Amino acid sequence: MDIRKIMALACAVGAAASAFTACDKKNKMTASVPIVEETTAKKTTEPTTTLPVETFPDYPVTYPEIEKKASGNLYEAEKAELKGAKVASDLPEFSGDGYVTAFGKEGKNSVVFEIDVPSNQHYDLSFNILSGSTVNCRLKLGDEQLTEFRTTDNKKFTYITIYGVFLTKGKQKLEFTPKDGDISLDYLKIENNTSLSDISYDAKGELVNKKAGESAKELMSFLSDNYGKYMITGQYAYGGNNSEMDLIYRTTGKYPVIRFSNFEVPDVSYDASFKEVDAAADWYLNGGISCVSWYWKSPSEKKSGIRTEETDFDISKAVTDKDIAELTEEELRELYSKGEISRECYGLLLDIDNMAGQLTSLRNRGVPVLWRPLPEGCGDWYWWGAKGADSYKWLWKLIYDRFTKYFELDNLIWIWNGQSNSAMVDKRTFDIASVDLYFSGEKDYGSRFYEEFAAVQKFTGTDKLIAISECGSVPDMDTSFRDNAVWSFFGVWYGKYVQNEKGEYNEEFTSKDALIRAYNSDGAMTLDEYRKMRGIEPSEADTTTAPEADASSAPAETTKK
Incomplete structure (x- = not known):
């Protein structure tokens, strides 16, 4: 030194x-x-x-056998199970017959999607959401919390994607809950993930x-x-x-x-x-x-x-x-x-x-x-x-x-x-x-x-x-x-x-x-x-x-x- x-x-x-x-x-x-x-x-x-x-x-490291299949299912929010939230159709540029809103700011109201998963593999979950402020949202798979994410605040329906979620074959329930603000939820789209290999x-x-x-x-x-x-x-x-x-x-x-x-x-x-x-x-x-x-x-x-x-x-x-x-x-x-x-x-x-x-x-x-x-x-x-x-x-x-x-x-x-x-x-x-x-x-x-x-x-x-x-x-x-x-x-x-x-x-x-x-x-x-x-x-x-x-x-x- x-x-x-x-x-x-x-x-x-x-x-x-x-x-x-x-x-x-x-x-x-x-x-x-x-x-x-x-x-x-x-x-x-x-x-x-x-x-x-x-x-x-x-x-040993273990997990279900993965079978990759192309998929692209869309689930309209207004057709899902609603817990406290309500269907509306006043906003422009929504999909289907309407969208779900009136979630409130207490984090109690939610939408439950029943999805049919074609195979054991990783999927990208995309939500079409409109919000006037940044809102924290919770996503549960069955009884377990999957993740949390934040919305945009641009007052336009915007695609928000959660990448690489592993889902097992069969019927599953996804529950979407805004935690601290009201938003408008149009639909959920599920597609097979292709980015893990990157x-x-x-x-x-x-x-x-x-x-x-x-x-x-x-x-x-x-x-x-x-x-x-x-x-x-x-x-x-x-x-x-x-x-x-x-x-x-x-x-x-x-x-x-x-x-x-x-x-x-x-x-x-x-x-x-x-x-x-x-x-x-x-x-x-x-x-x-x-x-x-x-x-x-x-x-x-x-x-x-x-x-x-x-x-x-x-x-x-x-x-x-x-x-x-x-x-x-x-x-x-x-x-x-x-x-x-x-x-x-x-x-x-x-x-x-x-x-x-x-x-x-x-x-x-x-x-x-x-x-x-x-x-x-x-x-x-x-x-x-x-x-x-x-x-x-x-x-x-x-x-x-x-x-x-x-x-x-x-x-x-x-x-x-x-x-x-x-x-x-x-x-x-x-x-x-x-x-x-x-x-x-x-x-x-x-x-x-x-x-x-x-x-x-x-x-x-x-x-x-x-x-x-x-x-x-x-x-x-x-x-x-x-x-x-x-x-x-x-x-x-x-x-x-x-x-x-x-x-x-x-x-x-x-x-x-x-x-x-x-x-x-x-x-x-x-x-x-x-x-x-x-x-x-x-x-x-x-x-x-x-x-x-x-x-x-x-x-x-x-x-x-």
């Missing part, structure tokens, strides 16, 4: 103190950066395991950072080689410990491969940061994969926070056209003192350098990292996306260039979690595209994630791996393979999504049976299988003599979701 870069890290506290004399001791800009450890650790085969309650058999798993796995280290290259190659063959299991851990990981093992007999965590720029003490860094390193050195997110508390001297409403920070005031990514701390401080970059810009840079110090510690221990900064960049709920796509893209590029060029962090596999084509950053600055999936009204993982997978691949291209960086419930392997939506990996959020206040497994979002079946599915890759495939499988003696974890320690509840 260049000595000037070590000095840049060490000088961060001095820069902050001189530039922000009005800040109190709790202001994060005055914090020093973590100590950079220069030792390189070797990977060990000793596991950190706990005893499972019981073991389970392997579950999904590809041919990503080459070449890292965008051409100077990436061997450990990062090897990990990316492994992910690419197994893309579409397995879904790699993952779980978020809170507070620098593995209570969630151990709970998964006690419940399913299997550990997840990926330990997800969040790094922060500390306000005062670095103890929590050191603990998180150590936990991420240990998980990798014990044979797993570490993924690190950055939910960034804004560098505001008055009101710091992650969510837009929690902070007064304005990212648009930080944007500059100056080439600052490779400047030393001294050069940056000079630009700030002369007023050539803003307080907001300088604050961002101090935090970026601080985070670089934590990731450098991992690099120096030989740890490759799945690196996910600026999550959910398409929305305005976090400050980094609150001022639009241009500011978000500028910040992403600044982080990428400073980490790869200035700090020479060659251990990062970059995950872009923008979630929308509107927030698409330069494809030369990320390796994996990911989405966060939380759906209301569904306990276990539903079957409606094909659309998300297909949409992301459409705007990122087939050369990028696609993954679920966050979810509220564990994916169902059978439906994922059936729907040709085999994500590279998934990560279930911590807190209530997996664990209750007593440290016991919480079935509110994923039933215990669904969790067991997912982790023991032939379609899922778990830690024991990953170690074996990578040639780092621990011995049987190591596994059986491992200490049992303390099940009584539950993590603090998240306020994120």
